Amino acid sequence: MSDLYLLDDHTLLRDGLRAVLQAAGHRVVGESADPTQALADLRDLGPVTVLLDLHLGVRSGFELLTELQRRALEVRTIVLTMSNQPRHVAEALRLGAAGYVLKGAPASELLAALDAVGKGQRYLGTEVAELAVQGLTAPGDAALDTLSVRERQIVVMVVQGQSSTEIGRALHLSPKTVDSYRSRFMAKLATPDVPALVRFAIRNGLIDADGA
Numbered sequence: 001m002s003d004l005y006l007l008d009d010h011t012l013l014r015d016g017l018r019a020v021l022q023a024a025g026h027r028v029v030g031e032s033a034d035p036t037q038a039l040a041d042l043r044d045l046g047p048v049t050v051l052l053d054l055h056l057g058v059r060s061g062f063e064l065l066t067e068l069q070r071r072a073l074e075v076r077t078i079v080l081t082m083s084n085q086p087r088h089v090a091e092a093l094r095l096g097a098a099g100y101v102l103k104g105a106p107a108s109e110l111l112a113a114l115d116a117v118g119k120g121q122r123y124l125g126t127e128v129a130e131l132a133v134q135g136l137t138a139p140g141d142a143a144l145d146t147l148s149v150r151e152r153q154i155v156v157m158v159v160q161g162q163s164s165t166e167i168g169r170a171l172h173l174s175p176k177t178v179d180s181y182r183s184r185f186m187a188k189l190a191t192p193d194v195p196a197l198v199r200f201a202i203r204n205g206l207i208d209a210d211g212a
Contacts, residue, residue: 001025001026001027002026002027002048002049002114002118003026003027003029003045003048003049004021004026004027004028004029004048004049004050004051004114005028005029005030005031005032005038005041005042005045005048005049005050005051006018006028006030006031006032006050006051006052007031007032007033007035007038007050007051007052007053007056007061007064008031008033008051008052008053008056008080009033009053009055009056009057009059010033010053011033014031017051017080018031020107020110021114024111026114029045029048030042030045030048033056033057034056034059035056035059035060035061035063035064035067035170036063036170036171038050038052038064039064039067039068042068042073042075043073047073047074047075047076048075048076049075049076049077049078049114049117049118050064050075050076050077050078051078051080051110052064052065052077052078052079052080052081053079053080053081053082054079054081054083054088054092055081055082055083058160058161058162059157059160059170060156060157060160060207061079061081061092062091062092062095062152062153062156062206063153063156063157063170064077065077065092065095065096065097066095066149066150066152066153067153068095068096069095069096069149070149070150076098076117076118077096077097077098077099078097078098078099078100078101078110078113078114078117078123079092079097079099079100079101080101080103080110081100081101081102081103082102082103082104084102084127084128084131085131085205086131086132086133086134086205087204087205087206088205089124089128089131089132090132090205091205091206093132098117098121098122098123099113099114099116099117099122099123099124100123100124100125100128100132101113101123101125101128102125102127102128105125109125113125143188143189143190143200144189144204146188147185147188147189150181151181151184151185151188152206153171154167154171154178154181154182154185155185155197155201155206156201156206156207157170158182158194158197159194159197159198159201159206159207160207163175164178164179164182
């Protein structure tokens, strides 16, 4: 049995997941639609396995992965998402995800992922494994490698249309600090304005073309 935390912005989906997981003997100890709330909950709950979606309205599951990595929290993560973008798979693995399961997969695959990750293994379904290979071998922009974990996080939030005040509130930073990060990474990426930054983010798989 595993203690699980659910991060997804669809309440109905979380309800369905909880029923499946509890029927299989797992325990859901918390849930949220917000990465900031999830991070606070995980600090209080201690090490658990997180099932997280990548698309959370104007937020992103990558935010939680980034913070877990930055803070070196011992939390296992399985991405459960509709996104079959190779770069999303590669980025999730780079940020420490132990598993990646598509929402269209049968429940048995999610349970197999939980079993493997609970044993300290990594789990990728057959289709996802191929996506990971594509994402990890696709040519990228060298400028992306110059960004810190925090800068990547703020890039995604900026291109999703969040203001410095909103980003600061979510990340517990002052708007001035957010503006400093923003100036720094836009200089690194040679993106003179937000439309250019959006094009860079889409080209490098930080977001989908629809901004998700």
